[in-house]
């Protein structure tokens with residue numbers, strides 16, 4: 028590695044010199060050779076630099092495993108597996124193979140003995156003699172061991188018992204068989220993963236991105252790959268894994284941000300968490316039967332908007348009743364254009380069709396106006412000829428000839444001028460719509476609504492109109508806006524992602540997913556989520572069948588093992604899981620024991636009790652510690668009380684920067700996706716009730732803990748528990 032790094036250092040210098048030279052030449056002679064030189068050399072420079080960077084990055088831990096392997100019909104090989112590949116600079120033999128390469132699959136997938144592995148569409152067979160794992164730190168080999176299955180090995184145990192970096196890390200050395208299957212699942216097919224809390228969904232999604240970009244190679248532009256995260260905090264949380272996995276330049280954003288950028292509309296959105304908090308405070312049972320946020324996420328709502336689009340389309344189609352003519356000469360029949368608009372071009376967004384039709388008219392006008400002019404020219408020539416030969420009286424003859432010439436000279440340039448503007452003049456009747464206004468009209472127009480949604484009772488229609496009287500926007504409107512925009516104007520190329528990864532997909536509504544699929548014109552989605560954590564289910568999906576219907580090509584996977592949480596903590600979380608309506612199987616923790624969760628009885632919130640627990644946890648070496656409460660109001664209140672008592676505590680917000688060692692106070696809904704060494708859950712002012720939302724919020728809170736859990740409240744019922752098994 029050092030040899031190669033040295034060589035690449037030399038290469039870099041040489042290339043830099045070459046670029047300098049070409050730049051110097053550029054000033055004196057205008058030579059295109061110099062341009063080409065600069066371009067080629069900069070490309071080399073970039074490549075050499077990339078290689079240098081990736082080697083530098085792994086220098087202290089070049090590989091983590093080795094397989095002793097023999098492909099059928101070939102010699103035995105010892106292959107070292109690492110985060111990046113390395114080839115001998117002279118023989119070009121592989122020294123280290125990349126974990127994403129096809130043969131590395133053998134390490135993750137196969138037990139010892141006869142094995143098969145796929146390379147593109149071919150299946151190779153071979154014999155795996157041994158798998159060896161290495162523990163290397165800071166360039167020093169600490170230990171190694173031979174293993175069979177990668178499950179429950181020492182390396183995994185080590186990785187899991189380690190202290191949480193506040194952010195997510197890569198797991199290339201310990202990827203499990205069932206996780207590997209998802210990472211490497213067919214790249215040209217969508218996938219949906221239902222995975223238990225802590226089963227590695229987020230981690231796997233990120234590794235799949237890395238695998239995808241590696242396998243697709245240089246033909247795929249990473250900017251066309253988008254990962255949708257639940258909030259900004261989450262993007263920061265996953266921030267350091269992607270570069271570690273060699274992934275750069277992909278689009279990392281939230282659904283809200285993406286939609287607004289893609290359709291070029293900035294909205295002041297109601298915070299979805301505020302919406303959630305209101306529901307939590309009011310209790311789920313108070314939700315009305317005609318629940319507008321939920322309705323706006325259904326495919327039925329999409330169908331209503333489709334009717335609206337058809338209506339708009341028909342109104343435009345009528346305007347094609349007039350033919351395109353120049354003077355009295357017909358250039359194209361309106362009925363032909365109407366057919367193009369409604370049938371032939373129907374695969375395009377409405378306004379794109381109009382642009383195309385304008386081009387069709389322009390081309391036809393260009394072609395036909397020439398023949399109109401030629402015909403007229405000829406006709407005038409004839410008339411002039413006839414006048415010259417037919418009229419005896421020279422005065423009359425002159426008069427007639429002049430008249431024809433004048434007429435011709437006046438009429439033909441006019442036609443030419445008219446031809447230039449015929450298409451635009453004809454198309455002027457088609458006014459462009461503004462997506463937001465178009466949608467707003469639907470939300471507020473009584474007659475329109477009754478025509479488009481006759482399935483709703485008068486009362487429901489009235490509720491709908493009242494709801495929108497004041498202009499306000501919420502996340503559930505984004506699917507509608509995006510969908511309408513896509514169907515009317517199309518999504519601009521820059522935002523037309525070709526591959527989408529969605530984390531926490533249980534928080535999406537069907538229409539949100541359908542709109543994205545329609546706007547991007549692709550079903551290349553990797554979706555991971557957990558119904559048990561569906562805290563937004565008042566407006567999102569509650570089962571996967573409908574998602575699978577929307578993505579009929581999708582492969583469905585489940586992950587049942589949790590890698591985050593100790594057996595003792597998972598036992599408590601499973602109690603809550605078993606109370607849920609979703610009928611999800613209990614989570615199996617990988618074998619890792621820890622302290623039994625502790626219940627501390629206290630009538631009201633006391634800084635003293637929290638401080639005592641916090642100190643204890645710090646002493647036991649935990650670094651990331653969170654105090655989770657149900658709502659943000661409590662979070663604020665408790666942070667004030669704690670700070671007054673001299674405990675450094677901060678409320679986690681969507682724009683918080685993770686990483687400082689202090690007690691983080693986290694409202695339950697924001698804890699989703701995150702993990703901490705230790706968690707203290709409190710329930711005083713708002714205990715958890717036995718309602719669907721509360722069960723999920725509590726389950727999310729419980730499953731954030733990696734090693735230790737404390738429950739502090741007046742009684743166990745506040746946590747929906749009877750007792751903790753000792």
Ligand SMILES: Nc1ncnc2c1ncn2[C@@H]1O[C@H](COP(=O)(O)OP(=O)(O)OP(=O)(O)O)[C@@H](O)[C@H]1O
Nearest residue numbers: 198201202203224225226227228229230590591700
């Ligand atoms: N194969 C593995 N080897 C080592 N650590 C792993 C492995 N799989 C998962 N983990 C660890 O388990 C923890 C949970 O992973 P992750 O956050 O990706 O799970 P998740 O399914 O997205 O959880 P949640 O649903 O709660 O958001 C992380 O710390 C991750 O590093």
